Amino acid sequence: MKKEEHIMGKIEPAIPFPNSRFVHQQTLKRGRAIRSDQIAGQEIQETVGEIRLDDPRLSCRDVSVFYGDKQALRGINLDIGRHEVFAMIGPSGCGKSTFLRCFNRMNDTISNCRVTGTIMMDGRDINHNETDPVSLRVRVGMVFQKPNPFPKSIWENVAFGPRIHHLAKTKEGLHEIVVKSLQQAGLWDEVKDRLHQAGLGLSGGQQQRLCIARTIAIHPEVILMDEPCSALDPIATGKIEELINTLRKDYTICIVTHSMQQASRISDRTAYFHLGNLVEVGETKKIFINPLHPLTEDYITGRLG
């Protein structure tokens, strides 16, 4: 019944996050929203590198995530800029996916998951109880590790988002959005003749691009990608990376990846996570050429991980 925990998760419009207000006040009371070094009595390394940005799109302060009693993330502080591709790397279980899921509150769907700290998006707290997760997710799209097209036609897959959000008044308008999204996702040429065939009939890479098309069809500001290429072969991976390259001019993209090469190829900035801590943040080139933290260095050189 491990699935049950997922399904059981609730989106409660009235009280979007039971703990957020409390945490929020606590942070305010303490007067400093930047860093707490000691949480739960554990020794925390300071994050190395440049955390802050001017005019960030997303800004996290003191973000911790708990699964039941287990703490998965410890006091993360991080800014993510506009129109940048931000990569998160680290060994398995370091919390990078969990962190990613905080940005569109996907963690709400897991019943025993608790998020503390503040994540501001364009200056507004996304965990605030007036922030609605549904409208948040319109602004923050997400692509998952395994391609998960709905068991519907390609057209329906892309039209799903615009339709529930009433982005188009007419069927023609909807079709326009679908076509544009597919074009943007670089899938149009491959599927234009079979728009009404099942999305599940596409190849893995195509499916993943379909999921990206589905995401950009609702015009998000941020796209979260959770290891989008891990289930794909190198050719399909190359296509996705190309796509990310073209998308960066319109969107902020956060990508979690296991592949350091991928991170170095596509990202502007990179963060290295280790056992729930954010160890180092910096420009990708810097991180890969000259890591400051010994842990980062160990990981990048392959001694760890």
Added chain:
Amino acid sequence: MTGTERDKLCPLLFIMQITLIIFSILLALSVAAYFFGCRRAVAIAQGNIRNLHSLPEHYGFYAAIWCGLPALLVLGLWTVFETPIMTHLVVSELPRTFQELEPGRLNLVINDIKNMANGIIVSEETDPNLLAAADRYRSLQSMGQAALAVVVLTLALGCGSVALYLIRAKQRARNRVETIVKGLLFVCSCIAILATIGIVLSVVFESIRFFKLVPVSDFLFGLKWSPQTAIRVDQVGGSGAFGAVPLFVGTLLISLIAMVVSVPVGLMSAIYLSEYASRSFRAVAKPLLEILAGIPTVVYGFFAAIMVAPFIRDTGSRFGFDVASESALAAGLVMGIMIIPFVSSLSDDVINAVPQSLRDGSYALGATQSETIQRVVIPAALPGIVSGILLAVSRAVGETMIVVMAAGLSANLTLNPFETVTTVTVQIVTLLTGDQEFDSAKTLAAFALGLLLFTVTLILNVIALYIVRKYREEYE
């Protein structure tokens, strides 16, 4: 019971006990064979089991099977054929006058003899011939039992000792034992096929006889059902119309009402329990719902006939409807309640089988929970749900007790839920419980209806299973 009667009963009890004793001895011998087999195997191996091909216990089982199985077979055959053989022997010794009796009378005489042998003397003046026959019967029986005991036990001992004697270190005892066991398992798994064949044969032959009397087309497309052929020559019966369409329509009407109740309620319950409800609520509510499925249909029938039907009638007449006391509505409604858990647990399974990634994908696009369920989860689970509903329909069509108790007998060709209709199953029951003889069109019609019912549910099941299989393939 007087003392003498008890004395006369003794042989019977004694005989019963003998079979039991033989059986017990046989089992004991097998157990002994098992131990001897084990021990002998160990002895042959000179204490080192590694010298053996199989484990000692396999040799034990091997010996036990040889000891028990042939003897058991003989015992079984004897119990089956004992009575006919004995009877034949006794009858052949009866005076000619008895032997020349027609079979029915002879059968009575035999019953008398058996009763006498059991110590039940019916008539005051008993025929000495019969008394002698009864004595003969009894003595034959005890002789037979004695012979049986000797044969069975000798067989067991003989086969057992040969098997024991033949134990060798390199004997592939395990393989042999396992082949026998595997054979037994295979035979067991074939019983399902036997059952199906039995069903088909038992309805097909009678149906063919029925269709000789009533043409198939009349049966399948006739609009009038009135199975009252006269059962005697000089009785003036009805016309004896065997058009089954009113029955189909009635069955469908009641099933439809049942589905109208059970599909929405069952589906929504499943959705609520699997998607919304808290773990603890689910843990309580699900077994409670399953109780609804476990309640015997005769209880639903009672509930429908005694409580629901009068209630519907009264309510209907309050609003100016003319509701029959056995309206299709009452039976359908209660049948619907019965089917709710059926629909809900099947839907629950398929909804749970929808991968979480689809839900995540939908949430990530900013869908609310209900939108996710309605637009992603349900469409994804639809084939499974449809097949579940088909199974529920086949259940509704075959349901008997509720309709027997709450629906009527008059075969009205109507779609009005307030009127009385009758169903295929009701007719089967009434046709067969009224008059059990096997040659009138009336009883044969029941078998034709049974064949029809079997075919329809079979088709529904096959379609449902096909959908499920295809659907599984899609996700695996």
Added chain:
Amino acid sequence: MNKQLKKRYAADLRFRIYGMSAVAMSLLFLLLLFVSIIGKGYTAFQQTALLLDVYIDSETIDPEGTRDRAVLSSADFGAVIKQAMQKIFPEVSDRRDKRALYRLVSSGAEFKLRDQVLAHPEQIGKTLPIWVPADGDVDMLMKGSIARDASETDRPLKDKQIAWIDHLISEGRLKKQWNTTFFSAGDSRDPELAGIGGALAGSLLTLFVTLLLSFPIGVAAAVYLERFAPRNRWTDLIEVNINNLAAVPSIVFGLLGLAVFINLFGLPRSAPIVGGLVLSLMTLPTIIIAGRASLKSVPPSIYEAALAIGASQMQAVMHHVLPMAMPGIMTGTIIGMARALGETAPLLMIGMVAFIVDIPGGIFDSSTVLPVQIFLWADSPERGFMERTAAAIMVLLLFLIVMNATAVILRKRFEGHR
């Protein structure tokens, strides 16, 4: 945008409410069913008894004074009971009135008295206070099922009789007692003497046959199909067959039983052996399917581990896989048995609907089963049978709930272990 969102949330809430009300509705049905049946049936667990001071007149029952059991057991105890009633109401002299008076006592009273006298012949010639069952109508009046204020023609008891009953109540001769007859007796035409003992024994015998046949065969078939069967057409056929058999209407199994077991094999009608055979064919698919699911859920690593240390296929299955799957198989079996216990329709086909008083002692004796008894009683006109039907349903449901609860607990524990 905001307005639209509100609308969407409202739709979400609505959907949720639909779901909740669906569950609530189902549970409400369940509650309604239970409440109405318990409400109708609980009274049957009590029975009105009548205290009579019976003078066991040796003139009437044993004029020759032999004290022979045969004489005593066929003696006219009815007359003795009538005398006792007459003694309480000496003023009743009219023949019609007398008959009306005697009707207040159940016809079972004389048998109760007879058994008592047979057990203690020394009581002959003495006056014996004895509680005998009152007539069903008296019982109904005491329980309030017959309205006293209805007009005389509208109720089975006449005004005079009610007056006598009131007199008996005031003397403390009428009292409601725990109804042991209901559990011990077989069927009867008199509601006050009818019990579920015979049906219960029939049900147990039938279930015994069912279990004896379907459990070993079902487990063997499941093991074979899940672990040994080669993938070929024959196996496919068996599988399809089992799945179909699970959904064949139960009444069709009844037709099978009638045609094959009764007409072909010549087994006796109305006997638990035939019922058990039919029901075991019905239960078999349930057990096989549950067994296979349970065997499948045993991690393959265990099987492989057993093979790796040199066990044969058979040993690996019998020693490791089967024991681990056993709780699941048992759960399936219990559920199958519960279904068999509640099954009625196929048993109607094989003649288990008959008036049978004697409690069956073996699987070849004529008998009915609990659900069929319910069916028979549900069609009986006497009011007393209505409450007895409901009470029999309560007993049946109790059995089923206990069985299902066992299955649920077993499943829970099974899941907990893994």
Added chain:
Amino acid sequence: MKIIKLLVLVLTVSSFAIGAVPAQAARDHISIVGSSTVYPFATVVVERFGKTTSFKTPKVESTGSGGGFKLFCAGVGVGHPDITNASRRIKKSEYEKCQKNGVREIVEVKIGYDGIAIANSKKAAKFSLELRDLFLALAKNVPDPKGGEQLIENPYKTWKEVNPKLPNQKIEVLGPPPTSGTRDAFAELALEGGCKTFKWIAAMKKKDKKAYKRLCHTIREDGAYIEAGENDNLIVQKLQANSNALGVFGFSFLDQNLDKVQGSSIKGVKPRFESIADGSYPISRPLYFYVKKAHINVIPGMKEYLSEFTSEKAWGDEGYLADRGLIPMPKMERRKFLSDVKGLKALKM
């Protein structure tokens, strides 16, 4: 050790199973089939018989008179019933069938009388019917209401159309199916009785007996007459629920359910114990059971069952059967049948 435990278990279980199997399948109880009208009386006797004697209680199945004869006449032998109850006399055709199948000697026992009541719910208006009304309302073909000697398919929809004195109510009669003796008797006494009141039809009897019978005994099949199964109890319950319907069933059921249903008077006579006993109620018929003589010394308890049924305490004026609604025969008739039973006088037709 496990194996030993298992074996012990197998041993006990199978010994239990074998112990339950009788060594041979001889029948030691009486098997009774037949009319649903006689069923309540037979079961009472059966129950008494089982309680007062050392014999096993007979098994009674309610199959309807016709079905009963069919089973009864199928042959002699333990596979066939010993006794069949009937709510009418055995017909010549049935008797011949019995003879043909080797059931040669049959003992006929008349047990008393039963009226056929036509009743409806107490909540509804009371009916007062003539036999002619019944015929016109229920026959399949009736004389043309416009006059003349031709027949038309029954056009009547309401009772008022049949007879202006009757209530304006849809004709809806619940009655037994053709296998039942109640139905036979009802057709013979009520419908034929009404049928005969048309002079030209009565004249037909002499010319074409078959056509006459077909006309007078055939019940309409257009839904006005509803076959409610063999179970008369069920009809009572259905009447209670449906106040528009009339029901046809034995008087004993009316007697037992006077608080629920009311009997319609026929030809001005109410269905009462007394009126049936003295013969003034027009639709009353004798009840019988038939015994296979060949079985009498073979099946245990047959003689004793017969003497129980024919004892004064059972079928007498104050016997327990009278309490159940059976109308006793006059004393002389009882004596005659008692001596028939004692002498096992075989029926001759």
